[in-house]
Amino acid sequence: MRNVVILAAGMGTRLGRPHPKPLTPLADGRSIMRQQLDHIRAAYGSEVHISIVVGFKKDLVMEAAADDAAFVYNELYDQTNTAKSLLKALRFGPPGGVLWLNGDVVFTPDLLGELEPAITAQQSFVAVNTASVAEEEVKYTLDEAGYIECLSKQVSNGLGEAVGINYVAASDRSVLMDHLVLADERDYFERGIESAIAAGGLRVQAVDISKYGCVEVDFAEDLERANALTTTSTNARTTEPSVTPSLSGEHSS
Template sequence: MKAIILAAGIGSRLSRPFPKSLSVLPYGETILGRQIRIMRELGVREIIVVVGFKMTLIMEQFPEVYYKYNPDYYITNTSKSLLKAVESLDDDILWLNGDVVFEKNVLKNFLAQKEDSLVCVDRKSCGEEEVKYRLDADGYITEISKEVVEAEGEAVGINMIRRKDLPAFTEALRRCEDQDYFEKGLEFIIQEGAKIRPVDIIDHACIEVDFEEDWVSAQKTFLRADQ
């Protein structure tokens, strides 16, 4: 298994002069540093960070991981950043948005799942900006986007594509428009018959930091490294 962290974006909604993945939590660790540490503790050895905006700030802090550069980070979205990383790989792929702060047990439980491709979800009421999902009668994801009507909850930005689904997913990312999120690629392969199973993290803390209020919530929630 290989892991990818998407950290190329400007993060304009948070208005930071640096990549928001470098925002520092109350106990002194950055969001990205926390992600990398937790993955290492859980046995994930090969980590690729996709960079763009002020990439040297990230690369200087974390020289121990691999990097892919999205030179079009300012005009493309996560579908194209993810494509940069996966198009040369042949393995199970774990990938995270670089602005997700989560308890260690969220990822531990996620990695314990076998066989299916997976999306980490939180069953809750969602606003317009959250990526939402719906399930079919067998419990697999049928829709995943910001536009889902009568959503069952939020996709929180932690995902797994199995090796058997990777070629189709890579091609689906190529078909995405520049401004599409990677969830569009998931919808393409779902429509073509791929099975994507949700993993519910409702009992654990997980916050995707899009807006200032998300960051305030993350600072109040994650006060220690061992959470």
């Protein structure tokens, strides 16, 4: 059974929409979150447990995904950031390794296949794009052994960008949780990863997904790029199998 977490509690104010950012409609008629759920189901079928961390306008998100996922409520969504949302998901979710993604990531369905070798090997990783290193994005560097050393927006001379899709192996889950606890309320989860690397001995691989389409939607121009990506991958969508969701919409608070 695969465990997948979608972080969808934030207010997403930079995009300037009245609804939660994961519910932003794309050019193909699906929302960002619906596209994510479809791709996850196509990749893993019924052998997946999906948890969605909700907060801002949670009822809208829960209604949109009630047949597909369980929910974890971050009641402090307006005071905390993704470090604490991820911590809640790891506390309440099933045991084992966890693939998690930000609720504003638009990607092509074949990207998940690129992650499979690391997941099968139970290797914690951060998916990265080495073709772009924008100043406002989360960047990374590697240590001498080839594992991630630094991971933040403040990184200088970054080798690429973290795209918001990550995995923690079952054996690494507790140390990551310990460092998410230590993170400040407003920290991103990358701070917990970076701290666990520096002080907890966590070894995190960088998995290069540059050849696949992947856009984290923060601003209007990102949404334009995401829509272009969605349009070009429409044919891939038609080949995805139709899977009847098997999970209940249980709520955790």
